[in-house]
Amino acid sequence: MKILVTVKEVAEAADDFELSENGLDIDERYLEYDLNEWDEYAVEEAVSIAEETDDADVEVVSVTIGPERSEETIRMALAKGVDRAIRIWDGTIEETDLLDVEARAEILAAVVADEEPDLVLTGVQANDDGFGATGVALADTIGFEWAAVVNHLDLDVAEGIAHVHRELEGGVEELTDVELPAVLSIQTGINEPRYASLRGIRQAQSKEIAPYGLSDLGLDAAIVDSPLSLTSMYEPETESSATVFEGDPSEEAGQLAELLRDRGVVEA
Amino acid sequence: MTVLAAAEHRRGGLRDVSYELISAGRELADALGTEFYVAVIGGTVAEFAEQLNREGVDVIYTVAEGEEFNHGVYTQAIASLAADLDPAVVMMPNSVNGLDYAPAVASGLERPLVTDVVGFEVTDGVTAVREMYASKVETTLSIDADRFCVTIRPNEWPGAEGTGDAEVREHDIEIDDSRVRSTVTGFQEVGGGDIDISDADVLVSVGRGIEEEENIELIEELADTLGATLSSSRPIVDAGWLPKNRQVGQSGKVVTPDIYIAIGISGAVQHVAGMKGAETIVAINTDPNAPIFDLADYAIVDDLFEVVPELTAQFG
Numbered sequence: 320m321k322i323l324v325t326v327k328e329v330a331e332a333a334d335d336f337e338l339s340e341n342g343l344d345i346d347e348r349y350l351e352y353d354l355n356e357w358d359e360y361a362v363e364e365a366v367s368i369a370e371e372t373d374d375a376d377v378e379v380v381s382v383t384i385g386p387e388r389s390e391e392t393i394r395m396a397l398a399k400g401v402d403r404a405i406r407i408w409d410g411t412i413e414e415t416d417l418l419d420v421e422a423r424a425e426i427l428a429a430v431v432a433d434e435e436p437d438l439v440l441t442g443v444q445a446n447d448d449g450f451g452a453t454g455v456a457l458a459d460t461i462g463f464e465w466a467a468v469v470n471h472l473d474l475d476v477a478e479g480i481a482h483v484h485r486e487l488e489g490g491v492e493e494l495t496d497v498e499l500p501a502v503l504s505i506q507t508g509i510n511e512p513r514y515a516s517l518r519g520i521r522q523a524q525s526k527e528i529a530p531y532g533l534s535d536l537g538l539d540a541a542i543v544d545s546p547l548s549l550t551s552m553y554e555p556e557t558e559s560s561a562t563v564f565e566g567d568p569s570e571e572a573g574q575l576a577e578l579l580r581d582r583g584v585v586e587a
Numbered sequence: 588m589t590v591l592a593a594a595e596h597r598r599g600g601l602r603d604v605s606y607e608l609i610s611a612g613r614e615l616a617d618a619l620g621t622e623f624y625v626a627v628i629g630g631t632v633a634e635f636a637e638q639l640n641r642e643g644v645d646v647i648y649t650v651a652e653g654e655e656f657n658h659g660v661y662t663q664a665i666a667s668l669a670a671d672l673d674p675a676v677v678m679m680p681n682s683v684n685g686l687d688y689a690p691a692v693a694s695g696l697e698r699p700l701v702t703d704v705v706g707f708e709v710t711d712g713v714t715a716v717r718e719m720y721a722s723k724v725e726t727t728l729s730i731d732a733d734r735f736c737v738t739i740r741p742n743e744w745p746g747a748e749g750t751g752d753a754e755v756r757e758h759d760i761e762i763d764d765s766r767v768r769s770t771v772t773g774f775q776e777v778g779g780g781d782i783d784i785s786d787a788d789v790l791v792s793v794g795r796g797i798e799e800e801e802n803i804e805l806i807e808e809l810a811d812t813l814g815a816t817l818s819s820s821r822p823i824v825d826a827g828w829l830p831k832n833r834q835v836g837q838s839g840k841v842v843t844p845d846i847y848i849a850i851g852i853s854g855a856v857q858h859v860a861g862m863k864g865a866e867t868i869v870a871i872n873t874d875p876n877a878p879i880f881d882l883a884d885y886a887i888v889d890d891l892f893e894v895v896p897e898l899t900a901q902f903g
């Protein structure tokens with residue numbers, strides 16, 4: 320059995336940030352990169368399925384669309400037990416301002432065609448652009464079944480079914496049987512992502528990260544063309560009408576305590 | 588050329604976002620100078636159609652297939668409606684179920700998709716407004732296509748009101764069962780147990796800013812001192828530091844206390860969905876740009892590890 324996990328290196332903005340000169344992104348200096356939170360859970364889920372399955376031949380492959388910089392992040396996934404990694408990047412992708420959902424799905428579909436996985440795990444969303452659509456779009460593109468926002472997974476390979484819980488709003492979970500092969504978008508909290516062991520980190524150094532460009536995947540450069548374009552980025556006008564308590568921590572706490580007392584909150 | 592929105596329902600009831608879709612859909616249809624249609628798929632469609640018949644809806648299409656949401660049915664139903672109506676815009680909710688079918692609808696129709704939209708600007712073409720980087724910035728995306736799909740963020744548009752005079756049309760389709768490969772076997776309520784945070788008058792709520800499990804004690808002490816109830820954002824529950832019944836937000840509890848004190852919580856949209864109805868909101872956060880401050884009535888921009896012990900001491 321083979322599990323493909325899509326992972327993305329995402330940028331987080333520092334507390335005080337500035338926009339880049341063209342105004343279309345946050346200035347590189349204020350961005351910090353890390354593995355997408357949701358993908359950490361997808362990686363853990365794939366690795367633990369591989370560990371728990373009797374069939375010793377479960378291979379876990381990760382795929383990233385990302386520049387060379389992201390190899391550091393990919394190594395972390397390899398250190399946690401992913402067997403090998405694929406990284407897709409080239410000049411065409413580099414020059415694309417906005418890789419839309421369709422383009423991402425097309426690129427990942429080409430990898431699926433090569434790798435022929437039985438199961439694809441993605442994160443529910445990436446916390447930089449928050450589109451939340453790649454997994455399901457991929458499923459439709461490759462003709463796999465799917466489930467989005469999965470927070471419990473029980474795989475029955477013999478039956479060819481994934482028994483999943485989908486986490487709906489308001490503390491309700493939907494229990495669903497999904498036919499394999501499938502794409503599942505994984506929700507945080509489904510497991511407890513492990514820390515990489517020293518041994519894992521060492522082993523990761525010798526694991527393969529295969530670099531591919533669009534042409535290696537038999538894809539035309541035109542697939543990244545998008546009718547969508549990012550035309551501006553700005554800090555939302557603050558709607559804040561908050562009263563700010565100023566001073567040192569003790570003064571701040573004093574003012575808040577006074578408010579709470581005024582509002583009838585007293586020591587228990 | 589029309590705008591077609593797909594309503595959402597669960598376990599016998601329409602969800603609020605359905606009425607928000609009517610407001611957003613009507614707004615966009617007006618800007619484009621077109622008609623606005625609503626589709627409702629599955630469940631008691633006739634009853635739903637009556638409820639959806641609010642001001643601004645021109646036609647309601649009912650597709651009587653299945654009881655609960657199933658993405659295999661929804662994608663086929665919308666594809667069939669799109670083939671008949673050729674809508675310029677297919678609008679869906681950015682709900683958990685929306686995440687489960689909207690990308691497949693767009694992919695199947697070969698249309699671009701913009702998700703989690705919080706606003707539209709229409710000039711020559713349509714521009715969608717959406718957030719990025721954990722709500723720290725807003726962006727505009729111009730959509731250079733005659734036909735596209737969008738999902739709208741819940742709680743952004745007001746729910747449509749008033750009684751409409753929409754025509755209700757039944758839309759019959761032949762479902763291809765070989766393309767329905769998921770089966771819903773049931774629902775399960777989670778987050779029950781000893782305590783119901785939605786009963787509390789004062790909530791002291793802790794987020795990822797607390798850094799370590801040991802530090803939760805600090806917040807617990809404050810809550811105890813104030814006679815308040817302890818709640819949290821999602822990462823605290825994901826990490827297993829507090830039980831599920833303490834989680835505030837979209838996938839946790841919706842709370843409306845008199846006072847909500849958010850400590851080390853950024854104010855992500857899914858968190859805000861659960862606490863924006865609190866009467867008074869206090870936020871303690873080191874990041875002056877944290878979205879929680881947009882909501883807060885009282886703000887302390889400082890380190891919780893310095894402020895919280897001082898606050899507890901004030902009542903000591």
Ligand SMILES: Cc1cc2nc3c(=O)[nH]c(=O)nc-3n(C[C@H](O)[C@H](O)[C@H](O)COP(=O)(O)OP(=O)(O)OC[C@H]3O[C@@H](n4cnc5c(N)ncnc54)[C@H](O)[C@@H]3O)c2cc1C
Nearest residue numbers: 794795796820821836837838839851852853858873874891
């Ligand atoms: C489908 C779905 C459902 C979801 N449902 C929920 C839900 O029900 N509830 C929920 O909460 N989330 C939910 N989320 C997750 C949500 O998107 C956010 O990831 C989450 O709310 C972030 O929690 P946080 O604010 O505690 O953490 P972060 O966003 O990491 O924020 C931590 C904050 O702490 C501040 N901070 C750090 N150190 C300090 C310090 N020393 N002193 C003061 N402040 C400090 C930081 O400035 C930051 O603002 C959901 C997500 C999805 C996709």
